Amino acid sequence: MKKRLLYILLTVVALGVMTAVTLLTQGMASSRPCRDVTMTVLDSSSVKFVNEAELWRELGRWPAQMKGSRLDDIDIDSLERFLRAIDKIEWTEVNIRPDSTIHIEVSPMRPVARIFDSHGSYYINRQGKKISAQARYFMDVPVIQGEFTDSFPAVSILPLIDYIASDSTWNKVVSMIKVDSPTNIMLVPVFRGHLVNFGDVSMFDDKFRRLRNVYSKILPAMGWDYYDTISVKWNGQIVATRRNKELPKVKYDDGADEADVDLSTMLTAEGVADGQAIPGKKMETDRPMPGEKPAQAPAKGDSSTKKEIKKP
Numbered sequence: 001m002k003k004r005l006l007y008i009l010l011t012v013v014a015l016g017v018m019t020a021v022t023l024l025t026q027g028m029a030s031s032r033p034c035r036d037v038t039m040t041v042l043d044s045s046s047v048k049f050v051n052e053a054e055l056w057r058e059l060g061r062w063p064a065q066m067k068g069s070r071l072d073d074i075d076i077d078s079l080e081r082f083l084r085a086i087d088k089i090e091w092t093e094v095n096i097r098p099d100s101t102i103h104i105e106v107s108p109m110r111p112v113a114r115i116f117d118s119h120g121s122y123y124i125n126r127q128g129k130k131i132s133a134q135a136r137y138f139m140d141v142p143v144i145q146g147e148f149t150d151s152f153p154a155v156s157i158l159p160l161i162d163y164i165a166s167d168s169t170w171n172k173v174v175s176m177i178k179v180d181s182p183t184n185i186m187l188v189p190v191f192r193g194h195l196v197n198f199g200d201v202s203m204f205d206d207k208f209r210r211l212r213n214v215y216s217k218i219l220p221a222m223g224w225d226y227y228d229t230i231s232v233k234w235n236g237q238i239v240a241t242r243r244n245k246e247l248p249k250v251k252y253d254d255g256a257d258e259a260d261v262d263l264s265t266m267l268t269a270e271g272v273a274d275g276q277a278i279p280g281k282k283m284e285t286d287r288p289m290p291g292e293k294p295a296q297a298p299a300k301g302d303s304s305t306k307k308e309i310k311k312p
Helices: 002-030 052-059 062-066 076-084 154-166 168-173 204-222
Strands: 036-041 089-096 101-108 113-117 120-124 130-132 143-146 174-181 184-189 195-197 227-231 239-242
Touching: 036 052, 036 062, 052 062, 076 089, 076 101, 113 154, 143 154, 154 168, 154 174, 154 204, 168 174, 204 227
Parallel strands: 036 101, 113 143, 143 174, 195 227
Antiparallel strands: 089 101, 113 120, 120 130, 174 184, 184 195, 227 239
8 A cells, every 4th residue: 555655656746847847948948049930831732832932921021030039929829820811821830849949830722723703813722712813823723704602602613623623535625614603604615616505513424425425426527616505504405506697598589470370270179178279270169369350240231241132
């Protein structure tokens, strides 16, 4: 029992000594001047949207002011808030190291699309957070043109972007996406001259299968600039509108003489209704011909109509 109590007492004393040493070390360290400020950008992608040089530029005079200052006089929390306010940064953490240096770790935003609307352009990440587009921050990502709202955010187009990116053929064919409405999403192909109305973000396999038939069978036969819009928005259908909307002119001979037309060839016969005809036979009908004046009854006293009476 005594050994057990002695063991507990020694453990408590050891913990107390360690705590005191730690506090003393931290106090001594915090009173030392800052030797340097270092940074690590946690970005494994091959193309860097945010690099270390640009982040040093964003920090401005912060590093110069921290070097040489007492570590306990440096406001680490304010530095973290400043970094998190930069829309190119997704996450950051600032620590004071035992060697009296301040180390900054940064996880940058990863844009997945660039949006162009009536107010300008910006990038978005997978969570839909906006990232301002500036000349020194550029990344080659899919381009979307359109107006978006809270009920129809730009992030709702990402499933279509992911599908296109996963297919090597469509990733080369589709140059940008133009959004007129949630049900009228237009694909702009690299082939100039037409747009593809994709409808909404649904039935990817079926719609792209029909579109593949258009490019492999229809356009090679009709011509690549014959249609200006090709729609696959309706289930099981391909609807296209011609580029040339003018209807073809009908040629006719307007020099025919109506008097040369023999109306007597408009004949009727047994089993044929009045007004109907079969070629080659006289019409047998009491109805007057079109334009023909009806026969007039002879006037009274007209001698030309009297019968000749023979004398006995």
